[in-house]
Amino acid sequence: MVQHEGIHHVSLIVTDLQRAKAFYEEVLGLKTIERPPFDFPGEWYAVGDTGQQLHLIVHNGETKRTGGIDTRDGHFAIRVRDFDETVDWLRRKGIEHTANRDSVTGFAQIFLLDPDRNVIELNAAKK
Known part of the structure; x- marks a missing residue:
């Protein structure tokens, strides 16, 4: 039997690293972590x-x-602390999204798309 400890990482394909970095760092607020010296470009981020x-x-x-945004398409999810704060942030950044409090x-x-149209879910505990 496989004994799970959790998800280590999710990998996404991007076509423009600088554009993707701007999105993941400036919109989602992720912090870079050390990446091995692969022979292809990329970036690694800590999630939480x-x-x-x-x-x-x-x-x-x-x-x-x-x-557009399809909530049933393949995606990954990041838990956020505050639903309203996150929706407000996305609006201020001009990021198209679909929000469902209930x-x-x-x-x-x-739900939102990154610049390469990867689907991302941000979710929060109901208050």
């Missing part, structure tokens, strides 16, 4: 303070996503 990571990998292929999941959800 429990050791979980997000890895960006530069790839010149095209993404498969062409439409999701049937039992927690509030916000």
Whole structure:
């Protein structure tokens, strides 16, 4: 049997590293962490303070996503402390998103796309 300890990292394909870094650092507020000297560009980020990571990998292929935000598409989720504060921040930054305070999941959800159209969920405990 596989004994899980948690998710270590999620990797996403990006086409423009500087544009992606601006989004993940300036919009989502993630902090960079040390990355091994691979022979291809990318960036690693800490997600929270429990050791979980997000890895960006530069790839010149095209993404498969062409439409808008689809909450049932493949995505990863980051838990945020405050739903309203996060929605307000995204609005001030001009980031298109879909927010649902009363999701049937039992927690509030916000969905958005990064510059390469990767779907991201930000969720918060209901108050």
